[in-house]
Amino acid sequence: xxxxxxxLFRNLIKTKKIxxxxxxxxEYNSVDIADNINELNEDELLFLFKVIPSYNSAEVFTYLDQxxxxxxxxxxxxxxxxxxxxxxxxxxxxxxxEDLPTNLIRKVLRSINKETRNDVNKIxxxxxxxxxxxMNIGYVELEEDDxxxxxxxxxxxxxxxxxxxxxxxxxxxxxxxxxxxSLKNIIxxxxxxxxxxxxxxxxxxxxxxxxxxKASLIFKKYDMSVLPVxxxxxxxIGVITADDILDVVTEEATEDIQIMSGSSPLDGMYMDSSxxxxxxxxxxxxxxxxxxxxxxxxxxxxxxxxxINIPALAIFMPMLNGTAGNAGNQTTxxxxxxxxIETISTKDWGRVVWKEIRxxxxxxIGMSICAYGWMWIEKWLGIIDVTDTSLFFVVSLSxxxxxxxxxxxxxxxxxxxxxxxxxxxxxxxxxxxxLVDALTVxxxxxxxxxxxx
Amino acid sequence: xxxxxxxLFRNLIKTKKIxxxxxxxxEYNSVDIADNINELNEDELLFLFKVIPSYNSAEVFTYLDQxxxxxxxxxxxxxxxxxxxxxxxxxxxxxxxEDLPTNLIRKVLRSINKETRNDVNKIxxxxxxxxxxxMNIGYVELEEDDxxxxxxxxxxxxxxxxxxxxxxxxxxxxxxxxxxxSLKNIIxxxxxxxxxxxxxxxxxxxxxxxxxxKASLIFKKYDMSVLPVxxxxxxxIGVITADDILDVVTEEATEDIQIMSGSSPLDGMYMDSSxxxxxxxxxxxxxxxxxxxxxxxxxxxxxxxxxINIPALAIFMPMLNGTAGNAGNQTTxxxxxxxxIETISTKDWGRVVWKEIRxxxxxxIGMSICAYGWMWIEKWLGIIDVTDTSLFFVVSLSxxxxxxxxxxxxxxxxxxxxxxxxxxxxxxxxxxxxLVDALTVxxxxxxxxxxxx
Numbered sequence: 001x002x003x004x005x006x007x008l009f010r011n012l013i014k015t016k017k018i019x020x021x022x023x024x025x026x027e028y029n030s031v032d033i034a035d036n037i038n039e040l041n042e043d044e045l046l047f048l049f050k051v052i053p054s055y056n057s058a059e060v061f062t063y064l065d066q067x068x069x070x071x072x073x074x075x076x077x078x079x080x081x082x083x084x085x086x087x088x089x090x091x092x093x094x095x096x097x098e099d100l101p102t103n104l105i106r107k108v109l110r111s112i113n114k115e116t117r118n119d120v121n122k123i124x125x126x127x128x129x130x131x132x133x134x135m136n137i138g139y140v141e142l143e144e145d146d147x148x149x150x151x152x153x154x155x156x157x158x159x160x161x162x163x164x165x166x167x168x169x170x171x172x173x174x175x176x177x178x179x180x181x182s183l184k185n186i187i188x189x190x191x192x193x194x195x196x197x198x199x200x201x202x203x204x205x206x207x208x209x210x211x212x213x214k215a216s217l218i219f220k221k222y223d224m225s226v227l228p229v230x231x232x233x234x235x236x237i238g239v240i241t242a243d244d245i246l247d248v249v250t251e252e253a254t255e256d257i258q259i260m261s262g263s264s265p266l267d268g269m270y271m272d273s274s275x276x277x278x279x280x281x282x283x284x285x286x287x288x289x290x291x292x293x294x295x296x297x298x299x300x301x302x303x304x305x306x307x308i309n310i311p312a313l314a315i316f317m318p319m320l321n322g323t324a325g326n327a328g329n330q331t332t333x334x335x336x337x338x339x340x341i342e343t344i345s346t347k348d349w350g351r352v353v354w355k356e357i358r359x360x361x362x363x364x365i366g367m368s369i370c371a372y373g374w375m376w377i378e379k380w381l382g383i384i385d386v387t388d389t390s391l392f393f394v395v396s397l398s399x400x401x402x403x404x405x406x407x408x409x410x411x412x413x414x415x416x417x418x419x420x421x422x423x424x425x426x427x428x429x430x431x432x433x434x435l436v437d438a439l440t441v442x443x444x445x446x447x448x449x450x451x452x453x
Numbered sequence: 454x455x456x457x458x459x460x461l462f463r464n465l466i467k468t469k470k471i472x473x474x475x476x477x478x479x480e481y482n483s484v485d486i487a488d489n490i491n492e493l494n495e496d497e498l499l500f501l502f503k504v505i506p507s508y509n510s511a512e513v514f515t516y517l518d519q520x521x522x523x524x525x526x527x528x529x530x531x532x533x534x535x536x537x538x539x540x541x542x543x544x545x546x547x548x549x550x551e552d553l554p555t556n557l558i559r560k561v562l563r564s565i566n567k568e569t570r571n572d573v574n575k576i577x578x579x580x581x582x583x584x585x586x587x588m589n590i591g592y593v594e595l596e597e598d599d600x601x602x603x604x605x606x607x608x609x610x611x612x613x614x615x616x617x618x619x620x621x622x623x624x625x626x627x628x629x630x631x632x633x634x635s636l637k638n639i640i641x642x643x644x645x646x647x648x649x650x651x652x653x654x655x656x657x658x659x660x661x662x663x664x665x666x667k668a669s670l671i672f673k674k675y676d677m678s679v680l681p682v683x684x685x686x687x688x689x690i691g692v693i694t695a696d697d698i699l700d701v702v703t704e705e706a707t708e709d710i711q712i713m714s715g716s717s718p719l720d721g722m723y724m725d726s727s728x729x730x731x732x733x734x735x736x737x738x739x740x741x742x743x744x745x746x747x748x749x750x751x752x753x754x755x756x757x758x759x760x761i762n763i764p765a766l767a768i769f770m771p772m773l774n775g776t777a778g779n780a781g782n783q784t785t786x787x788x789x790x791x792x793x794i795e796t797i798s799t800k801d802w803g804r805v806v807w808k809e810i811r812x813x814x815x816x817x818i819g820m821s822i823c824a825y826g827w828m829w830i831e832k833w834l835g836i837i838d839v840t841d842t843s844l845f846f847v848v849s850l851s852x853x854x855x856x857x858x859x860x861x862x863x864x865x866x867x868x869x870x871x872x873x874x875x876x877x878x879x880x881x882x883x884x885x886x887x888l889v890d891a892l893t894v895x896x897x898x899x900x901x902x903x904x905x906x
Contacts, residue, residue: 242695253706261786333714
């Protein structure tokens with residue numbers, strides 16, 4: 001197969017080589033086609049979607065970038081929209097109309113049939129980040145007294161609207177979820193066997209209003225590939241598939257990293273975010289953190305006399321603060337992540353702190369010895385001018401104590417946050433550094449005043 | 454169904470209620486059973502696995518924690534091991550024996566049949582982090598001239614050894630991968646249709662020696678649920694399923710977070726890591742970062758006369774360094790993550806830096822105004838003692854410039870690292886802070902010397 005690129009599409013469109021274009025849409029992967037036509041102009045895009053049958057173009061449409069989708073919806077007649085969207089699963093429709101301008105949302109909703117419109121509206125109304133907002137409403141339903149043969153017939157019938165048919169769900173007349181069975185199991189069994197005898201009853205399900213993070217934890221814990229979604233009465237209303245969860249897991253980790261880096265998480269992709277939206281997500285946190293540095297400034301201000309006596313104290317502050325801050329961050333990073341993916345629970349607090357104290361003692365001893373040696377090397381190399389080398393001892397001692405403090409704080413803050421139902425990631429990174437900074441400076445100046453003056 | 458807990462199992466084992474135990478293993482989810490029997494003592498565990506048929510106990514075994522698995526392997530006869538392991542997919546066997554002590558690995562390898570042993574050995578020899586090391590070697594193979602009916606018969610035949618039968622792969626006589634077809638498609642088609650006409654040819658596959666991260670990026674890009682693995686001659690040798698990838702994605706994000714927090718990534722779970730292994734993973738980075746603070750210390754040392762002239766300079770250093778460091782981290786965090794999940798590519802460098810410069814100008818203006826106001830408030834509240842308020846201007850100006858510098862560095866380092874084939878996460882966090890620290894201090898002292906003395 002030849003390499004796809006935008007020039008190829010441009011030429012085929014210009015020369016109206018419709019057969020070749022149809023062949024490409026038939027044979028290539030939709031993601032790759034979409035990647036290469038995003039930048040076509042409006043006329044070219046419209047031409048393409050007019051000549052390609054919708055069963056081939058619809059999936060490509062779902063992988064276009066938002067900009068190209070908007071262009072097309074704008075140009076499409078209501079009938080075009082209908083043709084394309086009836087080939088797309090409801091959750092994918094919801095995915096892309098959520099980000100459309102209001103007038104285009106209305107145009108789309110006007111164009112799709114009533115049943116789909118109701119489904120779309122229902123999903124649009126689920127709270128953001130809820131399982132309902134990402135679930136798929138197509139799945140295969142069976143009854144307990146179906147035979148395997150009947151089940152296969154039902155799967156053939158219902159399969160079209162289901163994104164995944166790897167599992168079928170067994171419901172009673174009231175649509176209460178009573179069991180599940182894998183398509184594999186149905187196929188591997190004798191066609192006369194009854195679903196009720198074969199089905200599994202240890203149902204793992206989630207509620208539509210639960211946070212989607214909960215779904216991702218369950219997926220991981222139980223190694224699932226499809227997860228049923230129920231309402232309060234345990235009635236089946238949808239399913240979540242592994243590819244939805246892969247997006248959730250990636251997005252959550254990205255959000256955690258953004259928060260741990262001291263910024264509110266972005267609503268969309270970084271490359272698509274405007275300068276002003278980035279500014280807004282970051283300004284508040286920078287300000288809060290700047291103000292929280294007041295304690296450190298205050299301590300230094302009140303200890304100015306010590307600094308005037310021993311100005312060399314300032315030389316080692318970056319090294320000391322840096323090391324303590326880094327020591328704290330090492331711990332907060334790992335503990336925050338552990339709390340977030342639930343490999344560390346709040347009742348592990350004691351064990352985590354005890355582990356960190358022991359690690360801190362080892363690191364404290366190692367680092368303070370190295371720091372002591374390193375300061376002598378710096379002096380010997382002439383990098384720094386320090387006459388009173390007893391200061392080296394104060395720095396090393398401060399480093400030892402501050403590493404222990406930093407590790408205890410670093411281990412405790414994320415778990416404390418979780419206990420207070422706050423996001424542990426907010427506590428990580430910058431806050432730990434700020435708090436550790438203040439304590440380290442107080443300790444350092446205190447020890448210097450005590451031992452050197 | 455009653456709530457599972459360890460006491461329930463203890464009692465049923467003590468009173469030898471074998472029927473009840475079998476019922477539990479029949480009806481409950483294996484993950485939940487495993488969670489509740491991990492802490493049983495050796496005799497109880499052995500009793501349990503002796504009385505439960507292996508088709509029910511094998512899956513529970515895979516979900517036990519490593520400690521319980523070791524206990525059981527130790528106690529099991531070779532025959533017991535064989536019985537349990539023949540119910541487990543090869544990749545799951547590999548997963549748990551990798552972490553066993555050598556004598557137990559040998560015991561396991563001696564107990565399994567030759568074919569499985571060869572498969573296990575093959576996977577064990579794939580490099581760590583390669584796709585081969587996590588792939589599944591069971592899958593369904595069809596030929597182009599099979600009819601759908603024949604295909605279903607083959608699926609029934611091969612299905613037992615395959616973890617997923619959602620997709621079947623079409624190979625020729627030389628086992629070259631020529632196409633794929635979903636089970637859904639086979640079931641929905643007429644049984645007389647020929648696979649060769651129905652199959653998709655736009656194969657997305659990975660090589661067994663590729664990094665598993667590559668597989669996760671492909672899964673996300675193409676929304677896949679199973680991905681075929683081939684060798685250099687494009688011969689099918691295995692598949693990767695979504696649940697394997699979910700683990701990879703989670704693990705990768707965890708590693709990124711650990712590295713960004715200034716520590717080498719752990720080999721296993723935090724709660725299972727020994728104090729000494731944590732020490733080893735962290736010490737080196739703390740040391741490197743401490744030594745890299747030498748520049749900041751040097752600048753301060755060489756500027757001691759400025760500090761003696763204006764000791765109040767030290768008061769605002771934590772606030773200034775903190776803000777610049779945080780500003781840098783905000784950017785590195787998001788850019789590192791973007792580079793890592795490939796939503797930002799190295800050729801976006803210019804666009805990213807330009808975006809960050811504009812955000813930095815906005816943040817710089819906002820923050821330096823706020824800082825100026827805040828210093829007056831601090832003075833007015835008596836938190837700090839500063840007489841020469843022209844220092845406030847120097848702090849604000851330094852803040853403005855250092856935010857811009859920090860953002861440019863924060864945006865550039867991860868992309869530079871990627872260009873140099875280094876892990877972008879290593880550059881994030883601590884290194885940015887250290888570099889930004891040195892530059893900020895130089896700038897601050899420089900401006901103070903220029904404007905105030």
